[in-house]
Amino acid sequence: MHKKIYIFIFTLLNCSFAIGQDVILSQPYTASQFLSPASVGGGVYQQRIQGNMRSQMFEGANLSNTIVVGWDTRIKRKVEDQYNYFGIGMHLISDKLAGGLLQTNHLTANMAYHLFLDEDNANEIALGLGATFSQANIDKSKLIFNDSYDPYSGTYIGNSGDLLNLKPFPYKISANTGIMYTRQTTVNFLQVSASAFFYATPDLAITNTNEATKFKAIAYLNYEQVFNESQTFMFHASYNNRVSSGTLSRQITAGGAVSFPLTYEWDQVKRLYVGCMYRAGEAIVPNVSFMLNKYNLGLSYDVFMNNKSGAIIKQNGFEISFSTSFGKRRNEFLKTIFD
16 A cells, blocks of 8 residues: 555656656667757668657556657758768657656757768768757646546636646747767768757746756767678667756666577578667666568667665566668668667
C-alpha cells in the first residue's frame, strides 16, 4: 500500500515538473534530428524516416510514453557537377505523462547545408538551423483529489489558483543550430557534432512572469568500423546539459555494439547488432538491432541504477526504434546503424 502512495506522489511530482523535463532516448543515435539539426540530408539514400517509441515504468505502472518521429531528405541539385547540397527535415516529439494527464508536443523544422571537403566526397561539414513549436496541455478530466475537475459542470472542486488559471493552448517557439563533421568510406564512418538549443517551455498557467529562454548544448560522436571483412563495430558517445526538474544537469551517454552478418550476398546489407549503452549514474541499457537492407529495427531495455524516494521503487524503460531509407543511393560507402 505504501508503495502505491509513493508511486502516486512521484507521478504528481513529475506532472509538476514535466514541462521542464528533457526527453531521454535510450537509442539516441537512431534519431539523428534529435541530436542535431545539421544531420538533415544525411544517410546514403535520398530520404529517410526514423522513429522511436519509448515507455517508462515504475513498479509495473506505465507512467510515461514518448514518440519521436523524423523525416529528412536532400534537395536535388540543379547543377549535376555541384556536389554540395541542402538538406531539409521535420521532427516531432510527443511526450505523454501519467496516462495522458500531461502531454507535450515539439514540432521542429530543420535545414542544413552540406559542404564536401575533398574530391572523393568522403569528408563533409554540415551547418544546420532549426525552429521548434512547442505545445503542452493538461487533461482536466484526469485531475483528482481536492483540486478535481467536474466533467458535468466543467468546473473545479477546490481552491487552487493555478488550476483556475490554466491556459487553453500554451505554446512557445524556439530555435536551434548545429555543426557536424562526417567522414564516410567503404570501411568506416566517423561523425562528430555540436549543437545549441535555445528554447523556452510553455507556461501552463497564466502568470505575471515569463520563463527565460534556456540554453542547452549537445555534443556527440558516432563511429563504425569494418573488421574481419564482414563484421562491424559501432560506438556512440554523447554529452548534453539536459533539463531536469527545471534545472540544467550534465548527462553523459556512451556505449557500443558488434554486428554479425546475416547474409554474405554482395548486394545485400543484413546485420545483427548486439551491444550495450551506459547513461552515467543512471542506467545500463542492453540493446539489439537488425539492419535489413533499407530497414533498421532496434530494441533496448533500461536497467536503472537509482532508486526513487525512500520506498526503493524501481523504474525501468523499454524502447523500440525503426528507420527506413528510400530513393536514390548517393554513394557506395558503408551503410551504418546511424543512417
